[in-house]
Amino acid sequence: MATKLPPVDIVIVGMGWTGGILAKELGPTGLKIAVLERGGQREPKNDFAVPLIRDELRFSSRHDMMMDVSQDTYSIRNNPSETALPMRRLGSFLPGEGVGGAGAHWNGVTWRWPDHELRIRTKYEERYGKNYIPGDMPLQDWGVSGAELEPYYDKFEYVAAISGKAGNIKGAIQKEGNAFEDPRSREYPLPPLLQNHASQLFAKTAKELGYHPFVRPTANASQPYTNPDGMKIGQCQYCGFCERFGCEANAKGSPLITVIPVAMRNPNVELRTYSWVTKVLKDSTGKKATGVQYVNVLTGEEMEQPADLVILAGYILSNVHLMLLSGIGKPYDPQSGTGVIGKNYAYQAGAGVTLFFEDKSFNPFIATGGWGTSIDDFHTNWNFDRTKHGGIGGAYITVGGSHGRPISYRPLPPGTPQWGSAWKRAVAKWYQGSINISASASVMPNRINYLDLDPTYTNRFGQPLMRMTFEFRENEHKLVRHAAEVIGGIGKAMNPTLMSKPAPRMTWSVVPYQSTHNTGGAVMGADPNTSALNRYCQSWDVSNVFVTGAGAFPHNSGYNPTGPVGALAYWTADAIREKYLKKPGSLI
């Protein structure tokens, strides 16, 4: 029997970027807020101290800051005809755990997704006709426009200390920025990061080929900075231990040093760590949440936390899992195409090529998380004619190189032996002289890519695991084949001694790390028959449940997701504060 606790006004599940933003924005209302985080506390000064934090084996190979899959994992398969098997080890993607969530150890790349992503069906139908969108692709508008989100993107960028160069300020194209971006109201809070030799060579060649290179915007601070909440951010030291690590210099825009400590200044906000939410509780009508059930993982005790408003702010997969376990919204059925929870799950596609230069040193270890030089000519550039190569979406292309940590970073030309003296000589020869050009591509929803509950496997509490059914489909194949051609062309023009064969990712394996950009499963939209959430990220079915994070994305762009994740969290916080709390109930 669960111990019933005194009620609170708002319970927030998860204390990462979005939980921190919601707690910080709603704290000043004076309402009683409990934030439940299934992992432990983190304190940068202690947890990220040098030399402890500069341990590739512990933090990168062994995933010290990540979700522990021995406790809870996902079952995975490529197609509905297969039997899903549990992801027994982390690999393809790395959900975070503990206060700060994945925001404590992300790389920092922060984009604004343009209006043509947010109104994707409308825009593609307008330009390419209704027949251009395949029948098995439930492509849909998000219910919110680029112009509506602009102030919220701005807010997130200034809080998270984004370094970058604007490409379009109120319609005026800015030299050196991304000319293809939507208009923004002002410059980034910090100037762009410095660029390494590899990025400079890439920029030069890309320009010669007629493309439009620019420095990628990211939350690695190019200068010391104080954000609008008065939080101090240090200057990036280009240490090469960024993604998968915490920052000892407090130079990575992270919720741990921004929104979370600000939220915790409110005496009415309480953070409970080691509190693993297992279910959202509902009343007898099924239309109203009454709170959450959780386990205190330090004692094993079950607790019930009654609340008037429930905000799911965990990792996308955790949020969708909780909705399926709790019956918040109708589960998606791929046969009939009905139901909404688990629908439109998407991942990240891509392609890569490695260049080898005999006479150059790129010092790959002098690096930081999100830096790099990108081109957006085949992605956000709306004038790029998609009919030639087919497909919806595109790929942005980058040379950056976030680290030279040698357990995982040892580029070798094809045909190199796997061991022996010849292998060692090749490792020593090419470690300094390699460049990777990577393409990050969109993934459009497909009728048979979805999330549901596994019929066989369970987590530590005996609850069904979430099952992921996903494969890169025809649309992704078109995009990555084209991206591979483009990066191969740029690579050749950079005139390397040797070059690998440009490799598009054609199938999804759970083994090698690819990206933690999982999206969808609890998507936002204008129609309750095709979306789980309305445009304010409020559940259509249970109106006192709001859900943050990339689960709301009806499709995945080639861009990294944290920009809209942050912007939508502020957008939702505003809707709750200004609309919902004044008149609880469905906002639409």
Add this chain to the structure above:
Amino acid sequence: MAEGKSRVDVGRRQFLGGAGVAGAAAAAAHALTPVAPASAQTPAQTAPPAGAQPPQPAGYTYFKPQEALFIEAVVDHMVPKDELTPSGTDIGLATYIDRALAGSWGKGDRLYMQGPWARGTANQGYQLPLTPAALYRAGIEGANAHCRKAYGQTFDRCTSEQKEVFLRELSGGKITLAGGLPGRAFFSVLYDNVMEGMFADPIYGGNRDKVCWKMIGFPGVAANNAENVKQYADGRRFPANPVGIADMS
């Protein structure tokens, strides 16, 4: 290490060469007089004391003698002594793997171990009901049984050519080991561990004297590159003088 000879002879290792002993002594002295303040501000250019490295106690905590022979033979074949590094055993790779298997990772930390069990597709990843330590136990037994059948002797006694053929077949998925154990699954963990032993921080027992970091020019843990990023943005090689966790502790 010579073909077919064992390093496991009790006590022998302690008398072998000066490297281990001198290293341990230097590390002990280093612990008393830290040369680098424990802060991020130490530039990588500061040379650590010669021979500084964490203590490398001899012996194994997981491997049985026959297993140790196999592992030493594998790491010495994959990482032979040459102009770039000493042999795999001499840079601590067998020690690294032994400690990893004896520790929480070897015992299945962060591994989901609930059945039912099925082979699955390659895309579904590791699906064996074995912890890494148990996989090594069965894998080494199976590998030696295979070598006995194919070459008339255990792997450690095979010729260099036989070892090469066996490892290639194992890595290429051509060998199923005793009891139906897929050879490639064993090889893949073994290979990853050899790479970790070479390139992880020396504090874990491999990469002795940071020799593999020196081989490639990786400066290690004490990186404060706000100035270096400007100075080395023109393709000049950064003169790495590697620093490990023990050097800063």
